[in-house]
Each structure stands twice: as structure tokens, then as C-alpha cells.
Amino acid sequence: MxxxxxxxxxxGDEGKGKIVDLLTERVDIVARYGGGPNAGHxxxxxxxxxxxxxxxxxILREGVLCVIGNGVVVDPASLLKExxxxxxxxxxxxxxxxxxDRAHLILPYHRGCDIxxxxxxxxxxxxxxxxxxxxxxxxxxxxxxxxxxxxxDEGLTLEKVRRLATTLRAACGAGLPRExxxxxxxxxxxxLRHGLALRPFVADTSALLxxxxxxGAVVLCExxxxxxxxxxxxxxxxxxxxxxxxxxxxxGLGISPIRIDGVVGVLKAYxxxxxxxxxxxxxxxxxxxxxxxxxxxxxxxxxxxRRCGWFDALVARYSVMINQIESLxxxxxDVLDDFDEIPICVAYEHDGRRLDALPADPAILAxxxxxxxxxxxxxxxxxxxxxxxxxxxxxxxxxxxxxxxxGCEVGIISTSPLREKTILRPGSRIGHWLPPx
Ligand code: IMO
Ligand code: MG
Numbered sequence: 001m002x003x004x005x006x007x008x009x010x011x012g013d014e015g016k017g018k019i020v021d022l023l024t025e026r027v028d029i030v031a032r033y034g035g036g037p038n039a040g041h042x043x044x045x046x047x048x049x050x051x052x053x054x055x056x057x058x059i060l061r062e063g064v065l066c067v068i069g070n071g072v073v074v075d076p077a078s079l080l081k082e083x084x085x086x087x088x089x090x091x092x093x094x095x096x097x098x099x100x101d102r103a104h105l106i107l108p109y110h111r112g113c114d115i116x117x118x119x120x121x122x123x124x125x126x127x128x129x130x131x132x133x134x135x136x137x138x139x140x141x142x143x144x145x146x147x148x149x150x151x152x153d154e155g156l157t158l159e160k161v162r163r164l165a166t167t168l169r170a171a172c173g174a175g176l177p178r179e180x181x182x183x184x185x186x187x188x189x190x191x192l193r194h195g196l197a198l199r200p201f202v203a204d205t206s207a208l209l210x211x212x213x214x215x216g217a218v219v220l221c222e223x224x225x226x227x228x229x230x231x232x233x234x235x236x237x238x239x240x241x242x243x244x245x246x247x248x249x250x251x252g253l254g255i256s257p258i259r260i261d262g263v264v265g266v267l268k269a270y271x272x273x274x275x276x277x278x279x280x281x282x283x284x285x286x287x288x289x290x291x292x293x294x295x296x297x298x299x300x301x302x303x304x305x306r307r308c309g310w311f312d313a314l315v316a317r318y319s320v321m322i323n324q325i326e327s328l329x330x331x332x333x334d335v336l337d338d339f340d341e342i343p344i345c346v347a348y349e350h351d352g353r354r355l356d357a358l359p360a361d362p363a364i365l366a367x368x369x370x371x372x373x374x375x376x377x378x379x380x381x382x383x384x385x386x387x388x389x390x391x392x393x394x395x396x397x398x399x400x401x402x403x404x405x406x407g408c409e410v411g412i413i414s415t416s417p418l419r420e421k422t423i424l425r426p427g428s429r430i431g432h433w434l435p436p437x
């Protein structure tokens with residue numbers, strides 16, 4: 001019947017987990033198409049708080065099938081821990097989770113390599129999550145990666161783990177940290193055990209998704225990270241190593257672009273970024289500290305304090321273009337409830353020139369000064385507002401101004417992590433992709 005993508009439109013951490021969980025009420029399948037344990041998707045439901053890393057954010061809804069697609073890189077020990085955590089919270093994981101047999105695995109050598117590189121780097125540090133995600137994608141592109149399907153074959157697993165150990169030790173000039181450099185034969189045995197534990201979940205998920213789509217199922221393709229972290233379209237080299245933009249849903253799940261009917265972009269009412277790299281609207285000052293405190297802006301995967309700043313319309317406009325986003329979900333709106341003035345970045349200034357689009361060169365982006373349009377704050381609690389009309393006039397103006405500058409409707413406004421604290425705007429494009437309640 002239909003499938004649509006929900007993805008991050010900034011530098012990740014936009015609140016995708018909450019929005020996916022919310023929309024999941026009306027879909028049959030949620031399928032994650034990229035990233036790995038570097039993702040941290042938080043959902044608050046039934047008085048509990050869940051931080052998901054591999055498992056799609058639809059898992060809390062009974063009867064919704066969750067798929068970890070071929071485009072995801074999986075750390076099997078960490079995935080098994082996540083499954084155990086969900087199970088002990090009473091979530092039925094067995095029936096509802098499927099893992100692609102074509103997904104690649106993260107080995108200790110990948111993590112070691114990620115850590116060693118970050119430690120050794122002075123200038124070129126990326127600020128990765130150090131979970132081995134980048135090196136695992138490198139092995140995949142290098143055609144010597146270990147895949148879920150390989151774990152069914154002891155000889156093949158052993159051979160591949162040995163080759164991975166040799167290659168990654170050589171790739172890492174400084175040497176792998178000891179605890180991430182165990183003997184390959186032991187790693188192979190451990191991964192074969194993980195393979196057995198994961199076997200009930202493993203499936204040819206592309207075949208499964210295409211069959212279910214033929215039968216009329218509604219599929220929500222869940223992105224990880226965000227457009228500005230995309231390997232091709234983000235602020236390279238300060239990006240992750242996968243395709244977090246809409247195209248990644250096709251390659252990362254094995255479904256055709258013709259199958260995808262729409263794209264929802266999730267973005268914060270302001271901006272954050274973790275790790276290194278240019279961030280023009282960053283407020284490395286008291287204002288940024290206030291946003292961080294109000295938005296609880298600390299990484300759910302690494303605990304790092306996030307860099308905070310104002311809304312950047314160039315980033316949002318770029319993301320709308322790259323992904324053809326037709327509706328935006330504006331999250332963490334209530335964080336702005338306590339400011340007198342709220343600036344929106346509408347252009348950059350570089351060397352006396354005005355830029356209206358994002359430059360490719362990270363050095364130019366780093367030298368850009370934001371040009372702000374300053375809007376009035378509202379200084380009222382928006383989390384009590386159930387409808388758009390209930391929002392204070394200044395808050396409505398802020399949303400309308402974003403829609404006008406970015407050139408895309410805002411279909412959802414989220415005013416708290418809680419499911420029920422969400423304003424769904426009637427008539428939004430999102431309704432086109434969801435079956436009626
Ligand atoms: P979710 O899905 C925010 C960032 C890292 C680093 C860069 C590369 O929760 O939005 P990596 O470990 O991927 O090689 O790190 O990407 N990064 C994220 N930032 N949210 C994420 O995921 C991220 N995943 C990676 O901080 O700057
Ligand atoms: Mg995150």
C-alpha cells in the first residue's frame with residue numbers, strides 16, 4: 001500500500017525515536033535502514049524510558065514487525081543485550097523483530113581501530129562514538145566484512161575473522177588497544193555463539209518487506225543519524241560512514257525507490273551536534289548552556305554534552321531538498337519556552353559575501369557567520385497545548401516563519417518526550433501515508 005521514510009534533518013538526535021514510536025500506531029512494519037549502535041533513539045512510554053540502538057523504534061507497539069535491514073551494521077553482543085533488556089521490560093521481541101541475513105557485523109577490531117584512530121588524531125579527529133561503526137562500513141566496502149549469514153558456516157567465519165584481524169591491525173598504525181585485539185579464533189567462536197542466539201531473528205528481510213508491501217502493508221522506514229551526518233551529503237569528513245538520507249532506505253532495506261511514497265523530516269526547534277566539525281549557529285556560551293540544560297542535551301549513546309545553537313534554516317532547506325521532505329516534525333519545541341528572543345539563521349556571511357546555501361568546503365563552512373532574523377519569544381509553557389491554535393501567538397509565528405523560510409509544512413510539533421504531548425496538525429501530508437485510525 002505505502003511506505004514512507006522518517007529521517008533526521010540535522011546532525012542526529014532530533015527525536016526520531018519519539019516520532020517513529022508515535023507514527024507506529026498506524027503502521028505494520030518499522031524498518032531501520034542504516035547506522036548501528038552509534039544511534040540512540042529514546043522512547044518514553046508506559047512510564048518507562050527505553051534507549052534503543054539497533055532495534056527499530058516500533059518495538060514497543062504490539063503487532064508491529066520491526067526489521068533491522070541489511071544497511072545496518074550490528075554489534076551482536078550489544079544487540080543481544082538490547083533484546084534482553086526489552087524482554088525483561090516485558091516487550092515481546094521474539095515475534096516482532098527480524099534481522100537481515102545480509103547485515104554486516106562489528107568486531108572488536110573495528111572498535112579498537114575506531115578508538116585508536118581517534119586517540120592518535122590531533123587535527124583530523126571526528127569525535128566518533130568509538131563503537132567501530134566507521135571501520136565496519138570500511139570492511140563492507142572493502143569486501144572482506146563478516147555478515148550475519150556467514151555465522152552459519154564455522155569455517156567461513158573463522159577465515160573471515162582472521163582476515164579482519166590482520167587487515168585492521170595493519171590499518172591501524174598505532175596498534176589496536178589490547179582489550180580490542182583478542183585472538184581471532186576466540187572471536188570466531190564467540191561470534192558463532194552470537195549467531196546461534198540471533199538465529200530466531202534472522203531472515204531475508206528484503207524478500208519479507210517486498211512480500212508484505214505486495215500484500216498492502218504500510219512500512220515506515222526509520223533513519224538513524226541525520227542528513228548533515230550523511231557520508232555523501234553531510235558536512236564531510238565530519239560525518240558518519242553510511243547513507244542516512246532518504247536514498248539509504250532503498251539500499252539499506254532492498255526496496256525500490258518506486259515503493260517509497262513520502263518522507264518526513266524530524267528536526268529540533270533549534271540545533272545540536274555531537275563530535276567535531278563546523279556548526280555555524282553554535283552558541284558556545286550561556287545561551288547554549290541554557291538550551292543544553294532545558295533540552296537535556298547529553299548523548300544517549302556516549303553521554304557526551306551536545307553542542308547547542310539556534311535553528312539553521314539553510315540546514316533545514318538543504319535537508320528538505322536532498323530528501324524531498326514533504327512534512328516536518330518539529331521537536332523539543334518546549335525547550336524554547338523560556339527565551340525573550342529566538343533567532344533563526346536565514347543566511348551565512350563569508351568573506352563579506354552572503355551565502356544562501358551550504359558550501360561543500362568544511363573550511364568555508366567553519367568560517368561562515370550566521371545572518372539571523374530575530375523573532376520574539378513567548379515565555380509560556382507550550383507542553384500544555386494540545387492543538388496548534390492553543391500555542392501562544394509568538395510560538396505560532398515561529399513555526400510559520402520556519403515553514404516559509406524552509407519551504408515545507410510543519411505537520412507535527414512535539415512539546416515533551418511523552419507520546420501524548422504532541423500537536424498533530426490536521427490536513428498534514430503525513431495523513432496521506434497513514435491509514436485512517
Ligand atoms: P542518532 O540516530 C548524533 C556522530 C558522532 C560523530 C560522527 C561520526 O541518535 O541521531 P560515528 O561513530 O558514526 O563514526 O561518528 O557522527 N553521530 C551521531 N550524532 N546522533 C547520532 O545518531 C549519531 N551517530 C553518529 O557523534 O560526530
Ligand atoms: Mg544520538
